[in-house]
Amino acid sequence: MKISIVGIGLLGGSLALQAKEKGLTTKVVGVDNNPEHAAQALQLGIVDEIVSLEEAAQTTDLLVLATPVNVIIRQLPQVLDLIGDKTIVMDVGSTKHTICQAVSTHPKRKQFVAAHPIAGTENSGPEAAFPGLLKRKIMILCNRHESDHQAFEQVVNLSKHLEMHLSYMEAAEHDRHLAYVSHLSHISSFALGITVLDKEKDEKSIFEMAGSGFSSTVRLAKSSPQMWAPIFTHNTENISVALDAYIKKLQYFKEIIDNQDEAKSKELMQQANEIRRVLLGIDKKLTNL
Amino acid sequence: MKISIVGIGLLGGSLALQAKEKGLTTKVVGVDNNPEHAAQALQLGIVDEIVSLEEAAQTTDLLVLATPVNVIIRQLPQVLDLIGDKTIVMDVGSTKHTICQAVSTHPKRKQFVAAHPIAGTENSGPEAAFPGLLKRKIMILCNRHESDHQAFEQVVNLSKHLEMHLSYMEAAEHDRHLAYVSHLSHISSFALGITVLDKEKDEKSIFEMAGSGFSSTVRLAKSSPQMWAPIFTHNTENISVALDAYIKKLQYFKEIIDNQDEAKSKELMQQANEIRRVLLGIDKKLTNL
Structure with missing residues (x-):
C-alpha cells in the first residue's frame, strides 16, 4: 500500500513512522508546503519522497490529511477531485463537523473517512513525530454511513494494525x-x-x-x-x-x-x-x- | 537523631521514609489522630511507634508538623510550649505567612523553622508516601532571621541530606x-x-x-x-x-x-x-x- 501524508508534523509523521514499522507500507510519500519541514521529514526517514499535493492524490492508495483543520477543509475537496476510484482519503483533524459538511455533497464523498486519533503531545513538526505516539490510543471514526463500506473497513484495519482502540460516532457529537x-x-x-x-x-x-x-x-x-x-x-x-x-x-x-x-x-x-x-x-x- | 512526624500522610510519610533510607535516624515516632492512618504507617514501616503529640514534643530532637495548615497553626504553639531547649520544630505547610504570624511572639519561636518542600502528588495518606518524593525537589525555608542560627542550619543540613535544592525567602513572598x-x-x-x-x-x-x-x-x-x-x-x-x-x-x-x-x-x-x-x-x- 502506498501511503501519502499531507502535513508531516507530529501526527502525520508519527502515523507514517508507525505504518513503516508495522510493515504496512514500503513507501511513504510526503506533501508539505513548509520546505524546512519537508527536508526534515526526508532526513529523518519519515517519508521517502516529497511530491506535490496533485501528484500524491493521483498516485496513492491512502492519502492522509494531517494539516491544520482549516487547511484540511480547503485540501479535502481538491484531493477528492483528483483521486482515482480506488484511492481512500482520511483526515486526522481535531474537529469533524465542518470537515464532513465541506464535502457532504461531493461526488467522491464515499472515498473519504473522517478520523480523529486522540493522540498528541505538546510538541509539533516532523522532529516531534515518533512511532509509538498512536499505539494504544483511541481512533474516533465519524459518520461511517457517509463512507463506502470498503473504504471505511480499510481505515478500521489500518487503525487496528497501528494497535489503536476504535470508537465510532457522529461528527456533531x-x-x-x-x-x-x-x-x-x-x-x-x-x-x-x-x-x-x-x-x-x-x-x-x-x-x-x-x-x-x-x-x-x-x-x-x-x-x-x-x-x-x-x-x-x-x-x-x-x-x-x-x-x-x-x-x-x-x-x-x-x-x-x-x-x-x-x-x-x-x-x-x-x-x-x-x-x-x-x-x-x-x-x-x-x-x- | 530522633525524628517525630505529626501527620503521617504523603509528605510526612515520605520524609520519614527518606530520612530512614539515608540513615539520618534510627527511630521515627509518629503522631496521627486518624487511627487508620496510624495503623497503616506502622504496618508500612514508615514509623516505629505511635505516640501522643505531647510525648513526641517532649522526647524528640526534630519534630515535623505535616498536618493541614489549619492544624499546624493550632499545633505549633502547643508543641513549642512543650519542647525542651534543644528540640527543633519544622513544618511542611503550603502557606507560610499565617503560620509564622501565629508564633511570632512565642518565647520559643527561634526553635521553629518554617519550611515548604515543593513536592507532592495528587494522592494522600500514608499509603501514598514513598522515599523518592522529596529527592531533587525544592525546599523553601522562610523567615530565617526569626529562627535560631543552629536550628536553621540543622534543617538546611537535613534538606541537603534528603538531596533537596534550597531556596530562601520571606513568608509573605x-x-x-x-x-x-x-x-x-x-x-x-x-x-x-x-x-x-x-x-x-x-x-x-x-x-x-x-x-x-x-x-x-x-x-x-x-x-x-x-x-x-x-x-x-x-x-x-x-x-x-x-x-x-x-x-x-x-x-x-x-x-x-x-x-x-x-x-x-x-x-x-x-x-x-x-x-x-x-x-x-x-x-x-x-x-x-
Missing part, C-alpha cells in the same frame, strides 16, 4: 465532546500559562517555586498556535458553551474562597475528586488493549 | 508566589474536573474520548479536600487576586474565540508558548542537582 475533554483543557492551560507569565514581570523569581503540579497543568500551553487557532474557529459554538461553564465554576469557587467557606470548598473538591474514577478508566482502557 | 505557581493550578484543575463531570450527566460517553492532555490538566483535581480547603483560607487574598487574573484571561480568550479572531488567538497562544522556557528551566534545575 464528536465536536461537542471534544470541546470538553480536549479543547477546554488546552484553553485552561494556555490561560494559566499567560496568567503566571504576566505575573513574572513583577516577580522575577516566581518560577523558582514551581513544581510538578504546575508543570502538569501548564504543559498543554506549549501547543502549536497554528494548529489550535483553526480548531477554535471550527468548533466555536461548543467551545464557547464549555468555556462559559468553566468560567462560571471558577467564579463560584472564587466566591467560596473569598468567603473562606471551607465546608462548601471541601464539598466542591470532593465532587472534583470523582475524576479519579474517570482517570482510572482512561488508564485501564489504554493499557488493556 | 512565598505565599504570593505560591498562589500563582501552585494554588491556582489546583483550582484550575478542580474546576475543570467539575465542569466535565457535570457535562457527563448529559453525555454519558464523554470520557471515552479523553486522552493524555486531559489527564495531565485534570490530575490535580484528585487532590485532598481536607488539605486544600485550609490552604485557601490561609492564602485567600493572594489566591483571590491570582484567580481573578486567570478568569479575566479566560474571558478575553473566550471573546477572541467567539469572534473567531484567529490572529489574536494565535498571538495569545504564542505568548503562552513562552512557558516552554519556564518548564525547561524547572526540568533543568531539578535534574542538575
Whole structure:
C-alpha cells in the first residue's frame, strides 16, 4: 500500500513512522508546503519522497490529511477531485463537523473517512513525530454511513494494525465532546500559562517555586498556535458553551474562597475528586488493549 | 537523631521514609489522630511507634508538623510550649505567612523553622508516601532571621541530606508566589474536573474520548479536600487576586474565540508558548542537582 501524508508534523509523521514499522507500507510519500519541514521529514526517514499535493492524490492508495483543520477543509475537496476510484482519503483533524459538511455533497464523498486519533503531545513538526505516539490510543471514526463500506473497513484495519482502540460516532457529537475533554483543557492551560507569565514581570523569581503540579497543568500551553487557532474557529459554538461553564465554576469557587467557606470548598473538591474514577478508566482502557 | 512526624500522610510519610533510607535516624515516632492512618504507617514501616503529640514534643530532637495548615497553626504553639531547649520544630505547610504570624511572639519561636518542600502528588495518606518524593525537589525555608542560627542550619543540613535544592525567602513572598505557581493550578484543575463531570450527566460517553492532555490538566483535581480547603483560607487574598487574573484571561480568550479572531488567538497562544522556557528551566534545575 502506498501511503501519502499531507502535513508531516507530529501526527502525520508519527502515523507514517508507525505504518513503516508495522510493515504496512514500503513507501511513504510526503506533501508539505513548509520546505524546512519537508527536508526534515526526508532526513529523518519519515517519508521517502516529497511530491506535490496533485501528484500524491493521483498516485496513492491512502492519502492522509494531517494539516491544520482549516487547511484540511480547503485540501479535502481538491484531493477528492483528483483521486482515482480506488484511492481512500482520511483526515486526522481535531474537529469533524465542518470537515464532513465541506464535502457532504461531493461526488467522491464515499472515498473519504473522517478520523480523529486522540493522540498528541505538546510538541509539533516532523522532529516531534515518533512511532509509538498512536499505539494504544483511541481512533474516533465519524459518520461511517457517509463512507463506502470498503473504504471505511480499510481505515478500521489500518487503525487496528497501528494497535489503536476504535470508537465510532457522529461528527456533531464528536465536536461537542471534544470541546470538553480536549479543547477546554488546552484553553485552561494556555490561560494559566499567560496568567503566571504576566505575573513574572513583577516577580522575577516566581518560577523558582514551581513544581510538578504546575508543570502538569501548564504543559498543554506549549501547543502549536497554528494548529489550535483553526480548531477554535471550527468548533466555536461548543467551545464557547464549555468555556462559559468553566468560567462560571471558577467564579463560584472564587466566591467560596473569598468567603473562606471551607465546608462548601471541601464539598466542591470532593465532587472534583470523582475524576479519579474517570482517570482510572482512561488508564485501564489504554493499557488493556 | 530522633525524628517525630505529626501527620503521617504523603509528605510526612515520605520524609520519614527518606530520612530512614539515608540513615539520618534510627527511630521515627509518629503522631496521627486518624487511627487508620496510624495503623497503616506502622504496618508500612514508615514509623516505629505511635505516640501522643505531647510525648513526641517532649522526647524528640526534630519534630515535623505535616498536618493541614489549619492544624499546624493550632499545633505549633502547643508543641513549642512543650519542647525542651534543644528540640527543633519544622513544618511542611503550603502557606507560610499565617503560620509564622501565629508564633511570632512565642518565647520559643527561634526553635521553629518554617519550611515548604515543593513536592507532592495528587494522592494522600500514608499509603501514598514513598522515599523518592522529596529527592531533587525544592525546599523553601522562610523567615530565617526569626529562627535560631543552629536550628536553621540543622534543617538546611537535613534538606541537603534528603538531596533537596534550597531556596530562601520571606513568608509573605512565598505565599504570593505560591498562589500563582501552585494554588491556582489546583483550582484550575478542580474546576475543570467539575465542569466535565457535570457535562457527563448529559453525555454519558464523554470520557471515552479523553486522552493524555486531559489527564495531565485534570490530575490535580484528585487532590485532598481536607488539605486544600485550609490552604485557601490561609492564602485567600493572594489566591483571590491570582484567580481573578486567570478568569479575566479566560474571558478575553473566550471573546477572541467567539469572534473567531484567529490572529489574536494565535498571538495569545504564542505568548503562552513562552512557558516552554519556564518548564525547561524547572526540568533543568531539578535534574542538575
